[in-house]
Amino acid sequence: MWFVSRLTTAMRLTAASVRLLRGEPRLVVLPAAGGLAAIAFAAIVFIMMSAGSLFGGIRGWIAVAVVYLVSAFSTAFFAAALSHAVYERFRGNRPPIMASVAVAWDRRWPLFIWALVAAVAGLVLRWFTQSDSAISRIIGSAFAMGWLVATFFVLPAIVFEDVFARGMFTRSVSIFKQTWGETLSTGLGLGIIGVVAGFVVLAIATTGALALGQLVALPSGVYVWSILGAVFAAYLFGRTVRTIVRTALYVYARDGVVPTGFSGFDFDTLDGRAG
Secondary structure, eight states, X not given: OHHHHHHHHHHHHHHHHHHHHHXXXXXXXXXXXXXXXXXXXXXXXXXXXXXXXXXXXXXXXXXXXXXXXXXXXXXXXHHHHHHHHHHHHHTTOOOOHHHHHHHHHHTHHHHHHHHHHHHHHHHHHHXXXXXXXXXXXXXXXXXXXXXXXXXXXXXXXXXHSOOOTHHHHHHHHHHHHHTTTOHHHHHHHHHHHHHHHHHHHHHHHHHHHHHHHHHSOOOHHHHHHHHHHXXXXXXXXXXXXXXXXXXHHHHHHHHOOOOTTOTTSOTTTTSSOOX
């Protein structure tokens, strides 16, 4: 019952987020820019390392660390811009996308510090999860859970409050405690919905490409790009919805105001029944 309740809550939050996104589809531009920037940089590093035969050893780990850092920063930067754009939408405003990007740029140094810490944490987690030791993998799972709790609201804290370095984590934990301790389970539900949505989009894209292939001769690359496009579309959906939900929870926890579009949701109990 607990699992069904959390999944139902996540579905209601997702539905409210999708309604907001349907009225403001340009929001997708921001996570798309972050994802494409991260992919482009990783591709450039991979090509350079392939050309110079630099895989393996310390050089390989340095390259991975740089990719982690740049990917974390680009993702965090555009997620911060998206969080600001969502917040303005909650307030009934519709500023230009570049206005939200400018806000993120103003907070670039806290975002860089956050990206640096996140990159280090990602490498540590990578080391634990790739270990042959069962104990190490268990420690890695516990670390991942604690990391999620400590950092769930880091980006909104950076965007909306004057926090820096240690303050971003303490504020994130403080807001997390204010959100009834159930934010984690809600995030789990959102993750499950994101995975399901990804499979649905992938199935539709694959079925469409195969059906079209029965009518006309298609290059094999069309199927590959269809799958990659479906994966990227699922990524954009999940990233955007999670940011909208995270911002909505943050706004309610900080200001006690129900965000626009979430009036049918009871934030005090997270059960989705208002009134």
